[in-house]
Amino acid sequence: MKKQSWPLHDVRHWLEPGPVVLLSSHWQGQNNIMTLGWHTILEFSPSLVGCMISAGNASFSRIRQSGECVINLPEASMIDTISRIGNCTGDDVDKFAEFGLTTEKSDKVSAPSIKECFGQFECRLYDDAMVDNYNFFIFEVVAARVNPQPEWPQTLHYVGGGVFRTDGDVLERKALFTKVS
């Protein structure tokens, strides 16, 4: 099953529901991964995503200095790996090796993608104006691809304290959407 490119203006389809994601980065010959739940879509086009990356994380300076990362979408079945990646630091461990994950070459950034994840959103740092005050990075998604199947993968949504919630039914109300998309 080959990942297929996804329209950049519709990254919201995957991120707006609020899933836990894995941010992969590359800096000075080292790859790293962190778990992230604090993100939001900011604009359709250019395709902007905001992420709160705490300054205490190794990823913070690596992503800031390289100006790049990949937002990887893991399925809920990766819950143990997702938890562990978010509870150790790239200063101590090579997380790709430690957790048996495979690097996949990205299209537009030097940060590697995580093959085991079903979706990838390659990002360039677009505006760091809020980084000093809020650790809030504004990224532009410059390439996106997603597994075509399943159409509705199970993701995780973090509530804190080691507890997650998965996804449920899909409901549609298209007829009521006369104004917004």
Next chain:
Amino acid sequence: MKKQSWPLHDVRHWLEPGPVVLLSSHWQGQNNIMTLGWHTILEFSPSLVGCMISAGNASFSRIRQSGECVINLPEASMIDTISRIGNCTGDDVDKFAEFGLTTEKSDKVSAPSIKECFGQFECRLYDDAMVDNYNFFIFEVVAARVNPQPEWPQTLHYVGGGVFRTDGDVLERKALFTKVS
């Protein structure tokens, strides 16, 4: 069933999973409501939430000028009302009256809460530095209350195109959380 106060540093329990929320506001004698999916937690304490409120919405200038709003959490059963509120504007309709919603007095802000929603997070505008460039409001939650039951209400997560996803199972991996909360 009386709503109970919720710890301000733990607002993330309700918003980090990415539910669609209803923002209520008050300005110059008028109440208004908009639907919002683009939000993220930014800090535990002070309790900060970022919201992208498009400048084309009536809510934009009302919230900016009053410096206040309430983030209301609706259950999935309110899907029709949630869709409709997000597809009409307070410039044309009184949404409380139109959708049969009840105003509830807020504790710390003059914006009304929506009684029919199971949770309320009263907000003061904390930083508007990103409003001109990104329509991104940083709010501080100054009061919070939530229905004690059910423990895991069904919320909605918007994917675009009039389609939502609900919540699923609750999974815990507490033993793996040795570092983060």
